[in-house]
Every structure is written in C-alpha cells, then in structure tokens.
Amino acid sequence: MDISGTYLFNAPPRQVWSLLMDTTAIARCVPGCRELRPVGPDRYETELSVAVAAISGDFKGTIELADKLPPQSYKLIVSGTGRPGFVRGTATITLAPHESGTAVQVAASANAGGLIARVGQRLLEGVARMMMDRFYQCLASQLDSGQG
Amino acid sequence: MAQVSIRVNGRVRKGDVEPRLLLAHFLREHLNLTGTHVGCDTSQCGACTVLIDGRSAKSCTIFAVQADGCDVTTIEGLARDGQLHPLQEGFWEEHGLQCGYCTPGMIMSAVDLLNDNPTPSERDIREGIAGNFCRCTGYQHIVNAIQYAANKAARK
Amino acid sequence: MVTPVLPKLVGQRVKRREDPRLIQGRGTYVDDIKIAGMQHLAFKRSDVAHGRIRAIDTRAAEAMEGVEAVFTGAQIAELLAPMPIGTSFPSPPHRALAVDVVRYGGEPVAVVVARDRYVARDAADAIAIDYEILPAVVDPELAMTGKPAILHPEFENNVALPPLPNGTGVSRDGKTVDDSAIDKAFAEAEVVISQRMVNHRVVPNTMEPRGVVAHYEPGKESMTIWSSTQAPHILKTMIAAMTGLGQHQVRAIAPEVGGGFGAKINIYGEDYVAAAISKRLGIPVKWVEDRSEAFVATTHGRDLIAYVDLAAKRDGRVLGLKMRLIADVGAYNMLLTAAIPTLTMMMASATYDIPAIRATLTEVFTNKTPTDAYRGAGRPEATYFVERAMDMLARELKMDPADVRRKNFIRPDKFPFTTQTGAVYDSGNYEAALDRALEAANWKQLKGARDAARAEGRLVGLGLSMYVEVCGFGPSSGMATGGWEHAQVTVERDGRITAVTGVSPHGQGNETTFAQMLADQFGVPLEHITIHHGDTAVVKQGIGTFGSRSQAVGGTALHLAGARVKAKMARFAAELLEAHEEDLVFESGTIFVRGAPAAAKTFAEVAAYAYVPVPLPEGLEPGLSEEAFFEPSNMTYPFGCHIAMLEIDRETGEPRLLKFVAVDDAGNLINPLIVEGQIHGGLAQGIGQALIEETVYDQSGQLLTGSFLDYALPRATDFPRFELHNTVTPTPLNPFGAKGIGEAGTLGSTPAVVCAAVDALSELGVKHIDMMLRPEKLWRIIGTPPAPAHGGRA
Structure with a gap:
C-alpha cells in the first residue's frame, strides 16, 4: 500500500522542521495516540488505538526517525503489533519552501497483516490516508494558532 | 456482570451476563438452546437469526444486555403443541436442507419474510433470504420450501 | 401377481428422515x-x-x-x-x-x-x-524460480512435485517418455488452440x-x-x-x-x-x-494454472491435447493435497476420444493456506481446461460448440474405455446427454433469442459444457486409506433393522437413501430401519464420505451385508415354514412361500425365532447380524451436459445468469429428490466460482478476502431457477447401477458459465477470459476490447 500527499504550512521550513520533531505535538496530533516515550536517540515507543471497519484495537509500536537532513528531509519508520494484527511502514518526508511557507511532501509505503488486513483491507488505505491528513492538518493548525 | 430478563420461547429467562456476551451465546451457552447456530463473525451468514419482538435479527450482532426485556423466539420455539410450523413442514417436504446448519436461521428469516409478505414471488423470496447463506442447497429447494408454506397459509 | 402392500422405495422421492431434528434445532453439532x-x-x-x-x-x-x-x-x-x-x-x-x-x-x-x-x-x-x-511468495510461477522466497529448504525452487508426466507414450511409472505420438498429432494439425488458463483458488466455506x-x-x-x-x-x-x-x-x-465439501x-x-x-x-x-x-x-480448493494446446483438423476432429499443469498447493502438503491435481491429469481426455494426450503436473509451495480436496477435487479443473479449449476450437472453426463436441465423443460401443491418461470409463452415452440438453434448453430457439438480444445491442451469450466425473472412490490400490467400505446389518429381536455404515454423511441424506434400499431388500417399512454412522464405537470399520463414494461403495457394502442377513433369516424362516429358503418371498413385513402368502410368518416372528432358536436349524448360529466389506473393482464415471445463458450489462459489466439447464447421468437413482439437491448444491458452487467467488492475496501473502465482507459467497439472488433433466446409463460395477452425484454439479457448470461470458463478449474479439467474472474486469473489456493482434473480429 503506497500513499502520498503534500501539506502546506504557513511557516518557513526551519520552523516546520522543529514542529515535526516535537514529540509532544506529534503525540497530540496522531489520531488515537496517547504519548511518545523516547527509548533511544530518535526512537520512541507508543500505543495507538485504531479502528478499521469492524476491527478495532490497540497497537504497541515503535517510531523511528532516520536519515535526518534538517530542515530538508527525514525518514519515519513505524511498526506496530496488536490484537488485530500488525502494521509496518516507512515514510519519506521532504520539506521545501513554498511561496511564503513550506510544502511538506510525504511518500509512504505500508503493509498490514493479520485480521486487520484480512477483514479491513478494503478500507485500510482510506483510513491511513485519513489519519495522515488529520495528522498534518492538526500540526498545521497548531502552527496557525501559535502553539507550535 | 449485568442482569438480564428475556422472554425466550414464551418463558422468562433471567441471567447474569458479561456486558459483551452476544445474544447468540446467551441462548446457546446459558439456555442450552443450541438450535441457533453461529456461522460467521461479521454478521453476514444469518445462521444465528432469531425473532426479537417478532422481527428477524442476527443474534450474533446483538448483546444479550440489548435484548433485555425483549421477546425472543428461537427455532426451538417455532413448533406448537408438537405441530410443526408450516415453514418447518415446507423445508421437510421440499428437501430445503442438507447439512442443516443454516436451516434454523433460514427458517426464522423466512418467518419474518412471510409475516411481511404472505404471498411472495420467487424474486421476493430470493431477496428476502439474501441475508442468509446456504452452501449446500443452491437455494432452489429453500425457495420451494418457503413457497410451500406460503401456499399452505393461502389455502387456509 | 399380488401387488405388494409396501411400495418399492428405491427410485422414489422419499422425504429425508434426517430433517425432523434439523428443522427443529435438535441436531447436535460439535459446538453443541x-x-x-x-x-x-x-x-x-x-x-x-x-x-x-x-x-x-x-x-x-x-x-x-x-x-x-x-x-x-x-x-x-x-x-x-x-x-x-x-x-x-x-x-x-x-x-x-x-x-x-x-x-x-x-x-x-x-x-x-x-x-x-x-x-x-x-x-x-x-x-x-x-x-x-x-519475503513471501504468492505466485506459483514466480515461486518456481526460487525467488523471492524458499519455503522448505529441502524442496529446491519450492517445487513440491517435479514435472510428472502422464498420457500417450508415458510409461505407467512416469519414468520413460516417448513423444512421437503427441508430436505427430501436432505436426498433422490444421489448427492449434493454445491458451493459458487459471482455475483459481476458492474457499470451501462449510x-x-x-x-x-x-x-x-x-x-x-x-x-x-x-x-x-x-x-x-x-x-x-x-x-x-x-x-x-x-x-x-x-x-x-x-x-x-x-x-464438508472435501475440506x-x-x-x-x-x-x-x-x-x-x-x-x-x-x-x-x-x-x-x-x-x-x-x-x-481450513484448506482451500483448486488453484491450478494450465497451459493447454489442442491440435485439430479443420473439420473439428481433435488429434492431440497437451496440458501443462502448475498446481499452487500453498505452504504444506495436507492429507490429500498432493494427489488432488493428479486427478486433473487423469481426466484430461474428458468425454472425448483423443488419440494423443500429454499432461504434465508440477506442484509448487507458496506462502498461502494449503489446498486440499474441494468438491470435485481435480475433476472440475480438468473439465474446465478441456471444455474451454473445445469451445475455443469451435469458435476458431466457426462451428456450433455442440457439433465440435459431438464429433469427438467416445462412442457408446467403446465402453469400458481406457483413456490415454489411464482412466477406465465404465459406461457412457455422451451424445444422448448432449441431445437431451439441447432439446431441454431448446438450443436452436435459445440461439435465436441470443441473436435477437444482440440485435438490440445487448451482450448475451450461450455456453455449453460436457463433463465426465469420477465417483465411487476406490479400490484400495489407489488409496492409502483403503478404498473399500464397510457395513453391518442387524435384524433385531423385534424385527426392526439396525444398520451401520462406514460412510459418514453430512448432508447427503444417507439415513434416508440407505433405509430405502434396506426397506426394499427386506420388504419392511422404512420406519422400521435405523441407519447409524459416524461413531467408530458403533461403526466398527469405515473410510468415510468423499469422492462421491457413499452410494456406489458404501451403499453396495450395505446391500451385501443385508443380503447375508437375509439369506440367514431365510434359513430360519424356512425352518418355521417347512419350506426351502429359495422359495421364500420377503414382502410387506412378512415372509412366505411363493404363491402362499396366507401362510406367512411375520418378519418379527422369524426374527424372534432366530434369537431363541429352539430348535436351532442344523449348521446355523443364532442371531441375525452380518457385516460386509465391499472393495469396488474400479471407480464410476457419471457424466452430463450443462448449458448456460448469461447477459453482461454493457454499462456496469455485471454478468447475470439468465438460464441454466443441466442434464446429469449418474446411472440409476435411489432418491431423485436428494439427487436434485446434490446437483443444485454442486451447481451453486461451480457457478459461484465462475461468477463471484475469488480468493485474493496481496504480494506480502495477506489474504485480502478473509471474511464474508470480501469473499462473495453466493446468495439466493445470484441464481436463476436451475432446470434439471437426466439420462440413465447404469454402471456395471455395482448391483444398483448407481454411479454417484455428490460433486458432479461443480464440473460442467463452471465452464458453461465462462463459455457463455466469452460468447457474450465475442463481438468484441474476446476469445478467453479467466474467472472469476468480476464486473470491473468485464467492464474494462467492454470499454477497451482486446487489440486485434490477440483477437480480431470474426
């Protein structure tokens, strides 16, 4: 499953970069995420509640930031397992100046297994896209409201 | 645990149940009414169909606590005074079953179907039981069985 | 001749004795x-x-x-x-x-x-x-390259079974191969049909x-x-x-x-x-x-790829057939997994007298649920491949699909017929089944209706398929479990009959059909007979219910055990009646000397005597209980012809079955009502595979159709009313002349539906479509017909 998107932020790349590295802001904006606990350099543990079609449940997982090139790009490696199965994904995030702000381009590829794939596959891509949209819209709104 | 009181086949049955207990499991495990079968876990197959307050419902999709205070009829409660229900008779006469697993749910759906529409066309019947799977019969003898019951009621 | 009080029950539409418990929710399944x-x-x-x-x-x-x-x-x-x-x-x-x-x-x-x-x-x-x-591998042809995954290190390139040949020029053990006959057939061909076909994976879903x-x-x-x-x-x-x-x-x-359906x-x-x-x-x-x-x-079914080449003369005569099979068996071999696709090879000759056949089978491991028997198990796949190829030949030669088939049938006087792949067909009259189907469907008129619909711009097609099935699995030489069946018949002290059978019905209705047989054999009412099955403490020996063997093998064992008890009972009766046992008649619950029914003893009287035998007739032991093992000499080969009419919605690509006619010949029938039920069920599964059932994995090996939300199990609305007819060609292999009918419906139905879909799309140059007939797939074909290089309008 491959998904991609571009999100516009009303701030220069450097400011958006810091927002994207702010674990509190991230935890606040990932739907169903309670907290990010650092377990190593650029490595966090988290719990996520996800509901896809008839399947819902908690995932325990890790989030890792890699290949950081501030303020241009980095890689996000996510893996989680839980009652409904597992999800794994890698996203490449690129920041580029866009007019007065920043365009954040996300290219992600992910796969899922177990019940969540068997029963929820048809909706999985839609749910993943929705979660991604909500995440970046949430971050962008934090910036707008000055919380970032 | 939650207290429920459900009238099942004319008798009030009380029980302490976990809130997550499915009505299908309440009937099968607590009341030993094992004629109600469970054939899937996504509410598609209809093997667990019972009547709740006279309307067909998939008992695997309803928690026992949701049926509190309701009137439930299962396949075991369909025959009266040793007399088969016309649909049961129809399934027997027309060879409307093979392995028998879908049969209770199929019959309970058909009860509701005929209540709604006592003189259904073949199309009406096929659409009326589209929420119930049968893997054995190819449905044709089931359609015949329901027609049998409808015709019998019409003759009366 | 006195009319018996009890009518003969074999051949009658007797209501099932299993039903009263099942329609009242009183059956006991494992979870109960x-x-x-x-x-x-x-x-x-x-x-x-x-x-x-x-x-x-x-x-x-x-x-x-x-x-x-x-x-x-x-x-x-x-x-x-x-x-x-x-x-x-x-x-x-x-x-x-x-x-x-x-x-x-x-x-x-x-x-x-x-x-x-x-x-x-x-x-x-x-x-x-x-x-x-x-890494996971889900495509068997990719798996055979050894990439990207090896499942079992001891099986090089994931090959579970290296190419196993069968057919003309191949020795029985498959070790020596002579290509001259098959090469000659293709050298002499005026037309060759070549097509890769997929008989896709389905989920049995009991x-x-x-x-x-x-x-x-x-x-x-x-x-x-x-x-x-x-x-x-x-x-x-x-x-x-x-x-x-x-x-x-x-x-x-x-x-x-x-x-069960094999799973x-x-x-x-x-x-x-x-x-x-x-x-x-x-x-x-x-x-x-x-x-x-x-x-x-739970095991899946089918999942076979075939590369089919058919060599023929322009008059439609088939000279040779090559069938290279690749079976995706999933991750492991289960009980019968490896043997199932060998039946596809064995049945490559279908109903046709094909002089040269070469089939080869490769079995491959992939990261999927293992396959095993599913209703028809190997024979529907063979039928599908051969019938699709015959249909393509007819289209290529612009012949009526019935005529091409008629030209190649094995003639009735050639039975028993040994095919090039070693199957010995017991009996058959394929032309009679074809003619019966053409007549029942009103083929000519149907073609007219199709052409009229086409003139209105509708996409309507007709499909026809012959089939020959293998039933009555045995003898023991081909089955590691043993290929016999066992039965025991006891006449109780009160004259009631308890019978046990080694087959294990799960919807087939043998409690009824077997009782019908015994009722006739002993001249007693059906209600006086109980059939026990499924409990190894009660049923001493047995093999089970699969391969459409219940009647042909299990029924025969029961009949033999019954005959033994009856012979013994006749000796007790002869003693009571002071007669010779060969002069006795068992009828209407009595036993009497032929021509003297007035002096009859009741069945119960004779039974009671056998258990308190005073005096004990010389050479007899007390009691009336006998058993029998029946080892069939071979399998039986029922056959038939199925015809489908189908319309594809030009706007949505959705196929709709308009008409389905089935002619089946299972030999003599014990209970036509139950036989019809078996055929209906088989048709639903065969048509279901063609029309809506599909098992889809993603590249990482995740099953995407893993629930009834995504796996389309046929509903009542998916079928028209099936029109059933039959012909009767008894088998010489058992006393009833009954062949078997449990799986037959899945054989002809699948190709008939696909042939109809191809016919419906023929104006677009379509020559073959792989199942299942997903509306989206058909819609794309309607939107962009295949390029002329691959097809070309007729």
Whole structure:
C-alpha cells in the first residue's frame, strides 16, 4: 500500500522542521495516540488505538526517525503489533519552501497483516490516508494558532 | 456482570451476563438452546437469526444486555403443541436442507419474510433470504420450501 | 401377481428422515457438546505470511484469570510428531503448531486453554510474538524460480512435485517418455488452440466451521474425540498414531456435521493439539473455529494454472491435447493435497476420444493456506481446461460448440474405455446427454433469442459444457486409506433393522437413501430401519464420505451385508415354514412361500425365532447380524451436459445468469429428490466460482478476502431457477447401477458459465477470459476490447 500527499504550512521550513520533531505535538496530533516515550536517540515507543471497519484495537509500536537532513528531509519508520494484527511502514518526508511557507511532501509505503488486513483491507488505505491528513492538518493548525 | 430478563420461547429467562456476551451465546451457552447456530463473525451468514419482538435479527450482532426485556423466539420455539410450523413442514417436504446448519436461521428469516409478505414471488423470496447463506442447497429447494408454506397459509 | 402392500422405495422421492431434528434445532453439532469440566482452546495464529519466530511472550496470557495453560509450538512438538499425510508424495515436515518458521498467514503458533471461549480468545490475543519477517511468495510461477522466497529448504525452487508426466507414450511409472505420438498429432494439425488458463483458488466455506472436542479419560486410558469431519475412521487412525494410543483406545465421533465439501476429510493440527492437550491435562477440551479463522486455517480448493494446446483438423476432429499443469498447493502438503491435481491429469481426455494426450503436473509451495480436496477435487479443473479449449476450437472453426463436441465423443460401443491418461470409463452415452440438453434448453430457439438480444445491442451469450466425473472412490490400490467400505446389518429381536455404515454423511441424506434400499431388500417399512454412522464405537470399520463414494461403495457394502442377513433369516424362516429358503418371498413385513402368502410368518416372528432358536436349524448360529466389506473393482464415471445463458450489462459489466439447464447421468437413482439437491448444491458452487467467488492475496501473502465482507459467497439472488433433466446409463460395477452425484454439479457448470461470458463478449474479439467474472474486469473489456493482434473480429 503506497500513499502520498503534500501539506502546506504557513511557516518557513526551519520552523516546520522543529514542529515535526516535537514529540509532544506529534503525540497530540496522531489520531488515537496517547504519548511518545523516547527509548533511544530518535526512537520512541507508543500505543495507538485504531479502528478499521469492524476491527478495532490497540497497537504497541515503535517510531523511528532516520536519515535526518534538517530542515530538508527525514525518514519515519513505524511498526506496530496488536490484537488485530500488525502494521509496518516507512515514510519519506521532504520539506521545501513554498511561496511564503513550506510544502511538506510525504511518500509512504505500508503493509498490514493479520485480521486487520484480512477483514479491513478494503478500507485500510482510506483510513491511513485519513489519519495522515488529520495528522498534518492538526500540526498545521497548531502552527496557525501559535502553539507550535 | 449485568442482569438480564428475556422472554425466550414464551418463558422468562433471567441471567447474569458479561456486558459483551452476544445474544447468540446467551441462548446457546446459558439456555442450552443450541438450535441457533453461529456461522460467521461479521454478521453476514444469518445462521444465528432469531425473532426479537417478532422481527428477524442476527443474534450474533446483538448483546444479550440489548435484548433485555425483549421477546425472543428461537427455532426451538417455532413448533406448537408438537405441530410443526408450516415453514418447518415446507423445508421437510421440499428437501430445503442438507447439512442443516443454516436451516434454523433460514427458517426464522423466512418467518419474518412471510409475516411481511404472505404471498411472495420467487424474486421476493430470493431477496428476502439474501441475508442468509446456504452452501449446500443452491437455494432452489429453500425457495420451494418457503413457497410451500406460503401456499399452505393461502389455502387456509 | 399380488401387488405388494409396501411400495418399492428405491427410485422414489422419499422425504429425508434426517430433517425432523434439523428443522427443529435438535441436531447436535460439535459446538453443541458440553462435558463437565471442559475447557476451551483458542489458537494464536501467525499474522505474517512468512517469518522466523524470534520470541514468543506468553506471560500476559498465562497471568489472566481463567487461563489454565498456554502451549507454544515448541511445547506441542514435545507431545506431537510432525503430521502425517495420506499420500506417498514427498512432503516437508509439518508441525501442528509452527516451530521456528511460519509459512502462511493464519498458521497456528500457540494455543491457550481457558475457562470459556471469551477468556481463551482474550488470552490468545495477549500472546506477543516477535517475527523476523521473511519475503513471501504468492505466485506459483514466480515461486518456481526460487525467488523471492524458499519455503522448505529441502524442496529446491519450492517445487513440491517435479514435472510428472502422464498420457500417450508415458510409461505407467512416469519414468520413460516417448513423444512421437503427441508430436505427430501436432505436426498433422490444421489448427492449434493454445491458451493459458487459471482455475483459481476458492474457499470451501462449510456453513459450520470446523470444531473438535477431545476427551481423554485417564482412568480408562481412552480417548473420545468429536470432530466436524467427513471421515471419523481416518480421524481415529491418525489420532491414535499421533497420541501414542492404540486404535482400540480411540473412539472418534462425527456428530451432526455442517457441510464438508472435501475440506473436512483432512485431519488438522487443531484436532491433534486438542487430543494431545486433553491427554496431557486429563481434561476434556473444545475448540470451535471462528469464520475469520476458517478462511485461513481450513484448506482451500483448486488453484491450478494450465497451459493447454489442442491440435485439430479443420473439420473439428481433435488429434492431440497437451496440458501443462502448475498446481499452487500453498505452504504444506495436507492429507490429500498432493494427489488432488493428479486427478486433473487423469481426466484430461474428458468425454472425448483423443488419440494423443500429454499432461504434465508440477506442484509448487507458496506462502498461502494449503489446498486440499474441494468438491470435485481435480475433476472440475480438468473439465474446465478441456471444455474451454473445445469451445475455443469451435469458435476458431466457426462451428456450433455442440457439433465440435459431438464429433469427438467416445462412442457408446467403446465402453469400458481406457483413456490415454489411464482412466477406465465404465459406461457412457455422451451424445444422448448432449441431445437431451439441447432439446431441454431448446438450443436452436435459445440461439435465436441470443441473436435477437444482440440485435438490440445487448451482450448475451450461450455456453455449453460436457463433463465426465469420477465417483465411487476406490479400490484400495489407489488409496492409502483403503478404498473399500464397510457395513453391518442387524435384524433385531423385534424385527426392526439396525444398520451401520462406514460412510459418514453430512448432508447427503444417507439415513434416508440407505433405509430405502434396506426397506426394499427386506420388504419392511422404512420406519422400521435405523441407519447409524459416524461413531467408530458403533461403526466398527469405515473410510468415510468423499469422492462421491457413499452410494456406489458404501451403499453396495450395505446391500451385501443385508443380503447375508437375509439369506440367514431365510434359513430360519424356512425352518418355521417347512419350506426351502429359495422359495421364500420377503414382502410387506412378512415372509412366505411363493404363491402362499396366507401362510406367512411375520418378519418379527422369524426374527424372534432366530434369537431363541429352539430348535436351532442344523449348521446355523443364532442371531441375525452380518457385516460386509465391499472393495469396488474400479471407480464410476457419471457424466452430463450443462448449458448456460448469461447477459453482461454493457454499462456496469455485471454478468447475470439468465438460464441454466443441466442434464446429469449418474446411472440409476435411489432418491431423485436428494439427487436434485446434490446437483443444485454442486451447481451453486461451480457457478459461484465462475461468477463471484475469488480468493485474493496481496504480494506480502495477506489474504485480502478473509471474511464474508470480501469473499462473495453466493446468495439466493445470484441464481436463476436451475432446470434439471437426466439420462440413465447404469454402471456395471455395482448391483444398483448407481454411479454417484455428490460433486458432479461443480464440473460442467463452471465452464458453461465462462463459455457463455466469452460468447457474450465475442463481438468484441474476446476469445478467453479467466474467472472469476468480476464486473470491473468485464467492464474494462467492454470499454477497451482486446487489440486485434490477440483477437480480431470474426
């Protein structure tokens, strides 16, 4: 499953970069995420509640930031397992100046297994896209409201 | 645990149940009414169909606590005074079953179907039981069985 | 001639004796069984299609209230050896629970024993498994390159069975191959049809998922195991072998079984695990499969690719057939897995007298649920490939599809007929079945209706398919289980009859058909007969219900046992009537000397005498109970012709079946009502495969059609009313002349529907479409017809 998107932020790349590295802001904006606990350099543990079609449940997982090139790009490696199965994904995030702000381009590829794939596959891509949209819209709104 | 009181086949049955207990499991495990079968876990197959307050419902999709205070009829409660229900008779006469697993749910759906529409066309019947799977019969003898019951009621 | 008071029942539409309990919810299926102290099992299954198990953490599960025990694969491996299979094909070790490596999504890895099914499920969910995910392979042709994954290191390039040849010029053992005849056929051909075809994977989906209750009683050192199985005697044999018990210590019971369709012949890991845990803990345990488990944990069917080449003259005469088969068997060999596709090779000649055939079969492991028998098991695949090729030949030659077939039939005077692939067809009259179908469907008029619809711009097509099926599986030379069947008939002291059969019906209605036979044999009412089956403590020996063998093999065994009892009873009756036993007539519940019914003894009187035999006739033992084993000399080959009319919506691509006519010849019929039911069910599965059923995996090996949300099981609205007709060509191989009908419906129906779809799209240059006929696929074809290079308008 491959998904991609571009999100516009009303701030220069450097400011958006810091927002994207702010674990509190991230935890606040990932739907169903309670907290990010650092377990190593650029490595966090988290719990996520996800509901896809008839399947819902908690995932325990890790989030890792890699290949950081501030303020241009980095890689996000996510893996989680839980009652409904597992999800794994890698996203490449690129920041580029866009007019007065920043365009954040996300290219992600992910796969899922177990019940969540068997029963929820048809909706999985839609749910993943929705979660991604909500995440970046949430971050962008934090910036707008000055919380970032 | 939650207290429920459900009238099942004319008798009030009380029980302490976990809130997550499915009505299908309440009937099968607590009341030993094992004629109600469970054939899937996504509410598609209809093997667990019972009547709740006279309307067909998939008992695997309803928690026992949701049926509190309701009137439930299962396949075991369909025959009266040793007399088969016309649909049961129809399934027997027309060879409307093979392995028998879908049969209770199929019959309970058909009860509701005929209540709604006592003189259904073949199309009406096929659409009326589209929420119930049968893997054995190819449905044709089931359609015949329901027609049998409808015709019998019409003759009366 | 006096008219018997009791009518003959064989051949009558007798209502089923199984039904009163089933229509009142009084049948007992495995999940209805409760034993005091019984605990419930739940399996933790692999979420990945291929992976190495790095760690299993069961602590959270073990800590849960109500959890009795948790076993991992390694712990179960101490109790159970690798699982046996039922064929002699090479096979990788297969553990009941995976140890170290998982090879398909859904493979069981650990098991929980708990107070109830809810707690068991919670605990199984709480088991955490860390996998090193390995690359998965789901395409068998890719798997044969050895990339990107190797499932079993001892099977190079994932090849489970290296190309096995069969047919003209191939020695019986497959070791020497002479190509001259098949080469000559293709050299002399005026037209050659070549097509790659896929007979895709389907999920059997019995309405009752599998289930097992195992009860080991330490004080008695005996095991009782209830399982939703088609073959309790095979289960008994295997459970004994795997748990270290003698066969005398195991009792296997198939209670009410909610459908099998081949998927419940196999003895599964869950059966062995339940038995092993019950024996280890000394308590009864139950496991019942969820539907979402069943989709991955119960064997699938079909999944065969064929490269078909058909050589013919322009007059339609077929000279030769090549069929290169690639079978995707999934991750492991199960009980019969490896043998199923060999039946496709064996049936490559279909109903045709093809002078040169070369079939080869390669079996390949992939990271999918294993395949095994599914209704028809190998024969529908053969029928599909050959009938599609014949249809393509007809289209190429602009001949009527019926005429091409007629030109190549095996003639009725050639039976018994040995095909180039070694099948010995017992009897047949294929032209009669074809003519009956053309007449019943009104073929000419139907073609007119199709052409008229086309003139209005509608996409309407007609499809026709012949089939020949293999039924009555036996003899023992071809079956590792033994190919016989067993029966015992007892005339009780009150004259009632108790009969037991080694077949294990699960919807086939043998409690009725077998009683019909015995009622006629003994001249007693149906109600005086009870048929027992499915309990190895009651039924001493048996093989089981599969391969459409119940009537031809099981029915014959019962008839032979009945004949033995009847002969003995006649001697007792002769003593009472002071007559010769060969002069006696059994009729209407009495036994009398021919021509003297007034001096009859009742059946019950003679029975009572046989149990208190004063005086005991010379040379006789008391009692009236006899058994028989019947070993058939060969299999039977029923056949038929199916015709489908189908319309494809030009706007949406949605196919709709308008008409379906089936002519089936299963020889003599015991109960036409039950036979019709069997045909209907087979048709629904065959048409379902063509029209809506499909098993889809993604590239990582995840099953995407893993529930009824995504796997389209046919509903009542998917079918028109089937029109059934028959011809009767008895088999010489058993006293009833009955061939078998359990699976036949799945053979002709699938190609008939696909042929109709191709016909409907023929104006667009379409020559072949692979199943299933997904509206989106058809819609794309309608939108962009195939390029002329591949097709070309006629």
